Amino acid sequence: ADSITVRSENSSVNINIYLFSLLSNLDIFLFSLIAGVIIYWLMFRKKPVTIPDFPKLETQAPTARETSFIEKMKKTGKNIVVFYGSQTGTAEEFANRLSKDAQRYGMKGMAADPEEYDMSELTRLKEISNSLAIFCMATYGEGDPTDNAQDFYDWLQESDADLNGLHYTVFALGNKTYEHYNAMGKYVDKRLSELGGSRIFDLGMGDDDGNLEEDFVSWREQFWPAVCEHFGVEATGEEFSIRQYELKVHEDLNMNKVYTGELGRLKSFENQKPPFDAKNPFLAPVTVNRKLNKGGDRHLMHLELDITGSKIRYESGDHVAVYPTNDAAIVSRLGDVLGVDLDTVISLNNLDEESNKKHPFPCPTTYHTALTHYLDVTNPPRTNVLYELAQYATDPKDQENMRKMASSSPEGKAQYQSWVLDSCRNILAILEDMPSLRPPIDHLCELLPRLQARYYSIASSSKHPLLGGTRQKTGRVNKGVATNWLKGRVPNDNGHKATVPMYIRKSQFRLPFKAATDNHDRPWHRNRPLHGFIQERAWLREKGKEVGETVLYFGCRHRSEDFLYQEQLEAYEETGVLTQLSVAFSRDQELKASHQMPSPNHCPPLCPLGYARNMARDVQTTFYEIATDYIKKLMTKGRYSQDVWS
Numbered sequence: 025a026d027s028i029t030v031r032s033e034n035s036s037v038n039i040n041i042y043l044f045s046l047l048s049n050l051d052i053f054l055f056s057l058i059a060g061v062i063i064y065w066l067m068f069r070k071k072p073v074t075i076p077d078f079p080k081l082e083t084q085a086p087t088a089r090e091t092s093f094i095e096k097m098k099k100t101g102k103n104i105v106v107f108y109g110s111q112t113g114t115a116e117e118f119a120n121r122l123s124k125d126a127q128r129y130g131m132k133g134m135a136a137d138p139e140e141y142d143m144s145e146l147t148r149l150k151e152i153s154n155s156l157a158i159f160c161m162a163t164y165g166e167g168d169p170t171d172n173a174q175d176f177y178d179w180l181q182e183s184d185a186d187l188n189g190l191h192y193t194v195f196a197l198g199n200k201t202y203e204h205y206n207a208m209g210k211y212v213d214k215r216l217s218e219l220g221g222s223r224i225f226d227l228g229m230g231d232d233d234g235n236l237e238e239d240f241v242s243w244r245e246q247f248w249p250a251v252c253e254h255f256g257v258e259a260t261g262e263e264f265s266i267r268q269y270e271l272k273v274h275e276d277l278n279m280n281k282v283y284t285g286e287l288g289r290l291k292s293f294e295n296q297k298p299p300f301d302a303k304n305p306f307l308a309p310v311t312v313n314r315k316l317n318k319g320g321d322r323h324l325m326h327l328e329l330d331i332t333g334s335k336i337r338y339e340s341g342d343h344v345a346v347y348p349t350n351d352a353a354i355v356s357r358l359g360d361v362l363g364v365d366l367d368t369v370i371s372l373n374n375l376d377e378e379s380n381k382k383h384p385f386p387c388p389t390t391y392h393t394a395l396t397h398y399l400d401v402t403n404p405p406r407t408n409v410l411y412e413l414a415q416y417a418t419d420p421k422d423q424e425n426m427r428k429m430a431s432s433s434p435e436g437k438a439q440y441q442s443w444v445l446d447s448c449r450n451i452l453a454i455l456e457d458m459p460s461l462r463p464p465i466d467h468l469c470e471l472l473p474r475l476q477a478r479y480y481s482i483a484s485s486s487k488h489p490l491l492g493g494t495r496q497k498t499g500r501v502n503k504g505v506a507t508n509w510l511k512g513r514v515p516n517d518n519g520h521k522a523t524v525p526m527y528i529r530k531s532q533f534r535l536p537f538k539a540a541t542d543n544h545d546r547p548w549h550r551n552r553p554l555h556g557f558i559q560e561r562a563w564l565r566e567k568g569k570e571v572g573e574t575v576l577y578f579g580c581r582h583r584s585e586d587f588l589y590q591e592q593l594e595a596y597e598e599t600g601v602l603t604q605l606s607v608a609f610s611r612d613q614e615l616k617a618s619h620q621m622p623s624p625n626h627c628p629p630l631c632p633l634g635y636a637r638n639m640a641r642d643v644q645t646t647f648y649e650i651a652t653d654y655i656k657k658l659m660t661k662g663r664y665s666q667d668v669w670s
């Protein structure tokens with residue numbers, strides 16, 4: 025008899041198989057079959073699994089962990105969290121700078137979007153030693169929060185959380201020309217204190233109408249020594265450059281995986297799918313682009329965008345957000361000056377692997393795309409960019425100048441104001457004027473702020489095709505990025521349909537009355553949403569609906585140059601859509617406020633529209649002069665609302 029040994033993985037088993045020559049073929053076949061089954065069973069049966077005794081892991085549910093900034097801070101050894109309420113990126117940029125600063129003072133910080141975290145965890149921040157929460161909060165509209173801070177604002181309003189033991193400070197970003205100056209920053213500062221938090225440094229007030237950067241730098245310079253004193257930490261403030269992202273150059277990447285300007289989903293421009301929003305803009309064809317003003321040094325445009333098939337909905341008063349593209353000449357010149365092949369495919373990867381923000385802009389991409397679609401190369405750079413770039417200037421004089429401009433010394437501030445801001449020097453101009461400064465392009469891309477969408481009031485009624493009006497100044501050293509780009513978006517661009525990446529941003533601004541109510545519009549300069557409202561009234565009249573009086577007061581500089589939409593407005597008056605059209609031109613005649621005011625109960629709603637800086641304030645001051653009590657009554661009755669811009 026032969027014997028074979030079959031070894032299964034776990035246990036070794038000997039099977040003796042006796043072969044008898046006397047057996048019939050069938051017997052042998054059956055015998056072999058049985059033996060085969062046994063062998064198979066021994067070899068491939070599932071081994072009994074012994075369950076080891078694992079210690080219970082202390083994990084939280086995935087959703088809880090994702091929104092827990094406390095767990096994240098503990099895990100990464102951070103003690104400072106910098107929240108930002110930001111619409112167009114400035115507060116976010118300040119938050120990033122503050123979290124980087126922490127490292128210079130021997131602490132560890134992280135910037136955080138309040139929308140991504142459970143803010144009720146502020147009650148737990150005291151679990152981390154020497155912890156501090158910093159808030160960089162911008163204000164919008166009627167003293168409202170930014171979109172990403174709305175939930176946090178609601179929570180603050182409703183919460184009775186005990187914030188004892190929370191150390192915090194707030195830097196507010198706003199603009200003095202608005203009535204509710206820095207309202208959000210002030211509110212957060214006050215409310216955190218009411219809930220028991222300890223303010224460790226005074227509220228900072230940044231004014232975008234003045235010099236926001238300077239306000240921030242001055243506040244920050246006093247803030248950090250105060251933090252160090254508070255925690256008993258040695259204030260080193262050692263100045264060294266800290267990179268947040270590392271460069272990866274992709275040699276053979278499939279170009280289908282490379283971002284070409286998309287903001288969210290790869291190929292979203294080629295394969296457009298609603299819903300359209302900030303991360304997924306719609307490429308709207310431009311059907312009309314014409315100059316509105318007849319003279320003067322400005323270029324005011326009337327644009328019509330076709331949103332057919334996009335499922336985009338909007339209401340009169342909403343804004344259209346447009347993503348501009350940087351000037352191709354600036355981009356290619358940057359490549360030349362820095363001696364870089366702009367077609368190189370790269371990724372900038374966050375060195376902090378725990379960070380929610382993996383890249384500063386969609387990656388992988390090319391330098392060309394980054395400089396064209398993702399980074400702001402048009403505006404003069406902020407002082408932190410100068411400070412970080414200074415290390416690359418080989419001429420010690422250039423280096424010293426750049427550091428000086430980034431400092432808070434009076435001479436440094438004055439030099440930054442005149443050499444950078446007043447001279448409208450963008451990054452290209454700085455590089456051209458400082459031949460010794462040649463930074464690596466990847467570090468430059470890390471430092472430049474993101475190119476932001478520009479918002480325009482929609483000039484058409486939602487009952488009509490979308491139409492956005494915009495403004496452009498010419499003759500400046502530094503041309504506005506969006507307006508210049510839009511100027512070139514003509515319907516038939518060498519046989520190509522020019523498109524504009526856009527989405528709708530809902531506005532709080534609504535006319536607070538029904539169509540049947542009388543309406544006095546007083547747009548002393550700009551009148552975009554106004555056209556939407558008048559159009560809507562014209563449309564309702566056509567439908568035979570009852571529409572109240574509409575009186576329009578329109579003021580501008582010169583009748584011959586900037587009486588915008590003159591023909592249209594005069595036609596409205598002729599057909600009775602406008603009950604009365606009163607015009608005034610500041611450079612042609614003296615403006616007089618001479619209207620008999622009806623009693624507040626019978627007064628139509630009043631809607632000043634135009635520049636925040638002078639117009640809104642002047643109109644309001646005039647009204648105050650006429651009747652202080654009167655306008656207060658209008659406000660309390662919700663019959664006075666503004667839509668203004670700077």
Ligand SMILES: Cc1cc2nc3c(=O)[nH]c(=O)nc-3n(C[C@H](O)[C@H](O)[C@H](O)COP(=O)(O)O)c2cc1C
Pocket residue numbers: 109110111112113114115116162163164165166167168170197198199200202203204205206207232236668669670
């Ligand atoms: C449409 C609009 C509305 C604004 N409303 C206010 C306001 O009511 N109060 C205020 O102090 N600042 C107001 N500002 C100024 C912003 O808060 C300021 O520019 C800030 O730096 C923007 O920060 P962000 O880039 O982080 O969004 C407004 C700005 C814009 C463009």
